[in-house]
Amino acid sequence: MSDTAVPDSPWAAPPQAAPAQPQPDGMQVEFTGRRWPLFWLALKTGFFTILTLGFYRFWMKTRLRRWYWSAIRPGGHPLEYVGDPLEKLLGFFIAVVVLTFYIGIVNLLLMFVSFSVFNSSWLGYLASFAGVIPIWFYARYRARRYVLARTRWRGVRFGLEKGAWGYAGRALVHWAVTILTLGILWPRMTFALEKYRTDRTFFGSARLVQQGRWQMLYRAALPFIAVVIAGMALVLWILVIDPITPDLLSNPGSLPSRFVTALQLGRWPLGWESPERLWAVPVLMAGLVYGAIHYRWVAKRIMANHKAAYGVTFASRLQGPRIAMIYTLGTFISYLVLVLGIALLVVLSIAMYGPTAWLEGANAAGLGGLGNLPRWLSFGILGVIYLSVFLLWGVLHNTFVTFPIMRHMARTTTLPTTAGLQAISQRDRDAFAEAEGFAEALDLGAAI
Amino acid sequence: MSIGFDAMGAAFFEGDRPVAEEVSLHIASGILQIGLDDGRILRWPVEDVRQLPDTAGKVGAVLWLKGDPLARLFVTDTSLLTHLPNRLRRTPPKGRGRLAAWALAAVAAVALQIGVLVPLLADNMAAYIPPAGERALGEATFGHIREALDDTGLNPVPLCEAPGGVAALERLVARLDAPTNGVPQINVAVLDHPMVNAFALPGGFVVLFRGLIEAAESPDEVAAVLAHEIGHVVSRDPTRHALRSAGSIGVLGLLFGDFAGGAAVLFLTERLIAAQYSQEAEAGADSFAHDVLARAGISPGALGDMFESFRRKYGDRDGVAAHFLSHPALGARIEAARAAVEAGAAYNPALSAEDWAALRGICE
Numbered sequence: 001m002s003d004t005a006v007p008d009s010p011w012a013a014p015p016q017a018a019p020a021q022p023q024p025d026g027m028q029v030e031f032t033g034r035r036w037p038l039f040w041l042a043l044k045t046g047f048f049t050i051l052t053l054g055f056y057r058f059w060m061k062t063r064l065r066r067w068y069w070s071a072i073r074p075g076g077h078p079l080e081y082v083g084d085p086l087e088k089l090l091g092f093f094i095a096v097v098v099l100t101f102y103i104g105i106v107n108l109l110l111m112f113v114s115f116s117v118f119n120s121s122w123l124g125y126l127a128s129f130a131g132v133i134p135i136w137f138y139a140r141y142r143a144r145r146y147v148l149a150r151t152r153w154r155g156v157r158f159g160l161e162k163g164a165w166g167y168a169g170r171a172l173v174h175w176a177v178t179i180l181t182l183g184i185l186w187p188r189m190t191f192a193l194e195k196y197r198t199d200r201t202f203f204g205s206a207r208l209v210q211q212g213r214w215q216m217l218y219r220a221a222l223p224f225i226a227v228v229i230a231g232m233a234l235v236l237w238i239l240v241i242d243p244i245t246p247d248l249l250s251n252p253g254s255l256p257s258r259f260v261t262a263l264q265l266g267r268w269p270l271g272w273e274s275p276e277r278l279w280a281v282p283v284l285m286a287g288l289v290y291g292a293i294h295y296r297w298v299a300k301r302i303m304a305n306h307k308a309a310y311g312v313t314f315a316s317r318l319q320g321p322r323i324a325m326i327y328t329l330g331t332f333i334s335y336l337v338l339v340l341g342i343a344l345l346v347v348l349s350i351a352m353y354g355p356t357a358w359l360e361g362a363n364a365a366g367l368g369g370l371g372n373l374p375r376w377l378s379f380g381i382l383g384v385i386y387l388s389v390f391l392l393w394g395v396l397h398n399t400f401v402t403f404p405i406m407r408h409m410a411r412t413t414t415l416p417t418t419a420g421l422q423a424i425s426q427r428d429r430d431a432f433a434e435a436e437g438f439a440e441a442l443d444l445g446a447a448i
Numbered sequence: 449m450s451i452g453f454d455a456m457g458a459a460f461f462e463g464d465r466p467v468a469e470e471v472s473l474h475i476a477s478g479i480l481q482i483g484l485d486d487g488r489i490l491r492w493p494v495e496d497v498r499q500l501p502d503t504a505g506k507v508g509a510v511l512w513l514k515g516d517p518l519a520r521l522f523v524t525d526t527s528l529l530t531h532l533p534n535r536l537r538r539t540p541p542k543g544r545g546r547l548a549a550w551a552l553a554a555v556a557a558v559a560l561q562i563g564v565l566v567p568l569l570a571d572n573m574a575a576y577i578p579p580a581g582e583r584a585l586g587e588a589t590f591g592h593i594r595e596a597l598d599d600t601g602l603n604p605v606p607l608c609e610a611p612g613g614v615a616a617l618e619r620l621v622a623r624l625d626a627p628t629n630g631v632p633q634i635n636v637a638v639l640d641h642p643m644v645n646a647f648a649l650p651g652g653f654v655v656l657f658r659g660l661i662e663a664a665e666s667p668d669e670v671a672a673v674l675a676h677e678i679g680h681v682v683s684r685d686p687t688r689h690a691l692r693s694a695g696s697i698g699v700l701g702l703l704f705g706d707f708a709g710g711a712a713v714l715f716l717t718e719r720l721i722a723a724q725y726s727q728e729a730e731a732g733a734d735s736f737a738h739d740v741l742a743r744a745g746i747s748p749g750a751l752g753d754m755f756e757s758f759r760r761k762y763g764d765r766d767g768v769a770a771h772f773l774s775h776p777a778l779g780a781r782i783e784a785a786r787a788a789v790e791a792g793a794a795y796n797p798a799l800s801a802e803d804w805a806a807l808r809g810i811c812e
Contacts, residue, residue, distance in 0.1 A: 032505025041502065063502045071504035077459060077468065077522055078510060080500060084540070090547050093554030100561045105569065108691060112573050115581035154468065155461035155520045204466060426464045426518070 027418050031410035032078075033071030039399045041067055046391040058088040064398065065147075072410045074153065075418075083150035091146075091436060095139075106131065137168035141197070142436065148201065149430035157427050161200035170196060187217035187299070194303050203309060204424040212306035220298035223320075224291030231284045238277055293327055294320035304413070311420015317412040323405060330401035337396055342389065450476035454525040457508075460484065463518025473523065475531050482521060492521075499535040514539055570691035574684050579632050579651070582687055586651030589690055590637075593649075597641055608638040608658060613810025616803035620667070623798065624675055626740045628652075629682045636674065640811050646673050648680040650687040658811045665757055667807065668750035671798035672737060672785075676751060679736030685729045734781055738788035747795040752785030 045060035062085045069081035106128070114124030145160040152158070174189035191214035198210035218225075238244040301318040308314070452474050459468035460482055472483035480497060482490040496514040503509060509529060511521040529535060577585070594604035617636055628634065634652045644659040654677040656670070664670045680686060738748040755778060799807065 032507055034505065037504065066500070066502040067504045070500065070502065070510070075468075076457065077461075078503070078508070080510065080520070086540075086547050090551050090554070093551050093558075097554050097557045100558050105561070105565065108566065108569055108573070112577060112691070115585050116577050117581075152520075154459075154466035155463040155518055156466040421466050424466055 025417060025419055027075040027415040029410045029413045029415075030073040030076060031071055031407045032073060033067065033403070033407070035399060035403055038064075038067060038403055039395065042395040042398045046395050050388055050391055055089070058092070059085040061085075062088065068402075068406055069151065072406070074413075074415060077154055080152045081150060082152060083147070088436065099135075102131070102135075134168045134172060137171040138164045139436075141167040144197065145430070146436040153203070155426075156204040156424065157429070159202040159427050159430055160197070161202070163196070163200055167193070167196055187221060188214045190214075190299055191217055191303070198303075198307055202427055203312075204427050206309040206312065206420065206424045208307055208309050210303060210307055212303065216302055216306075217295075217299045220302055220320075221291075221295045223294045224288070227284060227287035227291045230287070234277075234280050234284065242274075244275060244277065290324050293324045297323045309420060309424075311417060311423065312415060313417040315414045315416050316409075317414075318409060319412070322408055326401060326404045326408065330397070330404065333400045334393065334396035338389070338393055341392060450474050451531070453523070453528045455523075457524040459522045460490075461520045461522070463516075463520070468522075471521070473525070473528060475528070480528075480532075494532050495534050497532045497535055498537065498539050499529065499532070501536070511535070567692050571688050573691055574688040577687060577691075579630070582684075583632075583651030585687070585690060586649040586653045589649050590653055590655070593655075594639065597639070606640045608640050608811035610806075610810045610812055612806035613638070613808075616799060616807040617810065619803060620671055620674065620799055620807070623746075624671065624678070624740050624744050626675065626678045626736075627682065631681055634678060634681060638810050646677055648677040648686045650684075650690050652681055654678060654681060661808060661810070663757075664754065666750070666753075667797055667799035667804045668746055669754040669757070670807070671744075671746050672741060672748070672751035672754055675737035675740045676733050678740070679733030680729070682736065683729065683732055685733070730781070731784075734784060735788075738785065742788065742790070742793070744798075745794070745796050746798045748788035749786050750798075752782040755782050755785070 042060075042064060045056065045063055048056040049060050062081070062083050065081040065083060069079040072079050110127050111124040114122075114127070141160075141164040145162070145164070148158040148160045171193060174192055178186050178189045191210075191212075195210040198208050201208040297318060298320045301316040304314050304316040304318075452472075455471050455473045458471050458473060460471045461468065469484055474481040474483070475494060478494050480492040480494055482492065484490065492513045497511050498514055500510040500512070508522055508524050509526060511523060511532070513519060523529075591604065597605045617638070621634065621636055626634070631652045634654060636654045636656065638656050638658060638661065641657050642659040643657045644663045646654070646656045646660050648654050654674060656673070660673065661670060664673075734751065737751055741748045741750065797804075
């Protein structure tokens, strides 16, 4: 409480003295959104997206972002998302023109060469995929630039400087180094790429700076490292120190025939040495997933604590276990509701058309069921069902994963120092014709 | 008359510095008066005040004045909102006409690529792809089609390979003895599927469906279909078609936000099976079939019979033999087949009775 006005002071307590502030100068981030309004917004916009064969998705994304942004309120004042759906549509078209050229013409040539010279398609696929990788990084940076350029707080714009190709080049080099060092230098990549982006980020006239060193991120990787070491110890234990199937390991060449025998007998015909040790494998797998989530988010926290602008600092108390719990529960709930929903749909359709309708359709002729309908129509129906399942998944993912993570991130963030805000002024608008078209076309950042 | 509002927690942002200014709020004679600390009073006509849409939570609303894209007024007293008649009216940003023009240009560019550039390139490439590559392309496509045709999507549709039937089919192909025109070999396969259809793939693959063999009334009709499909193979129609599809499918997938693509694969299969070649390509394959049949001593009229009996049995229904039936000039094609029959020529059945029985039993 900063409201410590002296009782008998002649000065009235200032009316604006906000109730909960960590320091006189500090600022809390509030989160005001609730789950169900978001669910309905996502469902409604998702429904329109199906009706328009996917073209409403630009409006859907805009509206969801507006909602999320307005829920996040540093110092009680909401962020504002000013992106325009039509500019997203245009950006998408621009990206499609460029990518059609790539996918249509270049892929055609690659396939031709691949089939003509190597008599197979995999080389063509490989080359075509490799060609997309730099565009992928480029698109990620451009999408971030677009989103920041369309975000405001207290009427002042955020922004990201140009530099997408620089980012793509660095990302490629860092990935190569990371792969060559078997992942040991992964934190170096995380830090360097985040620093590249952060150091080009502005709020109004104030430039953000990423401080700290890349070595500090190893702390975030501790759970992952521990699980990897435990996994190696387990492998050593069950294969070398106290082999789990001694006779097989002494003669590994017999594995295929043993496997066939096992299938025929319905059981593993070998002598097991305390096979209960194998239960450690799923536990370690789960541990690896946890380690990966922990690293990703705790690294974000550590780097957030080392970000600063002139006179403005950040502090995050984000909790890795909490995020992991949100992922686990959210994914579980989403799958559960999705499976129940599909089951309901199947039951309904059987109730309406009778259980044999599908079989009769398949016998009459044509592809799949729905044989009495023209083929284009049955393909259309299949397409709509396919779209619906994915959109339902998106809605649930928004409600049970994105929403709680956003809320947790917002509520654990504070700005201990905000004196520098006084010195900040507005920055120019970043016109940016292609918006996040490339990211949209390449299906990056599909959720938010 | 003037109405005052609770300005506790309300803030004005002028759009330059991220600093909240305290305000007092009044509405008098249709003007929202925003009193600032330094004594200035901003006057916003109530009909020009807009509210930001899709705001989360019940606390607070953000208002702005039409024509001023930067200044924002954050209010907590929601009773103020009822005095703003146009607060929810859409106020799109400027410059949308230019945007629409760009979008139109972009769509035109995509259409140009799909409609002109890709087919042109594909047609030219089809002539240069070496036989082994063409064959690999055909094998890959055949695998995809067999997987996609299966209703469960788990196993590829099986091939029919009863030895007697295969031998009969081989004899039939040998009897047709079609000129291969550079295609090293022609492989005929039968798919165990009820569709009444047949199609050709790059690299000399001709695929008949079980449904077609069952629906045919004589071996001559099967021979006619076979000759027609070989005609497509020899003129490399399927190669051109596969290359074109490879080019344009990815583009369509992009447009509908399905880059990785289940729907695209579905669509690709659909297009390859119900391949609608151009009118000239169909006519070319027909006349090729007439020649081959006549030389083999089989009545070229069988092709017309096949069309005729399908049309009688199934009407113009979609999905059944669409490849043959949906062509607008079907009547003309039947006429052409009948005209190719020479009055005095002696024709023999395409297969002996035993072979025909074996062929009908190829899927058993």
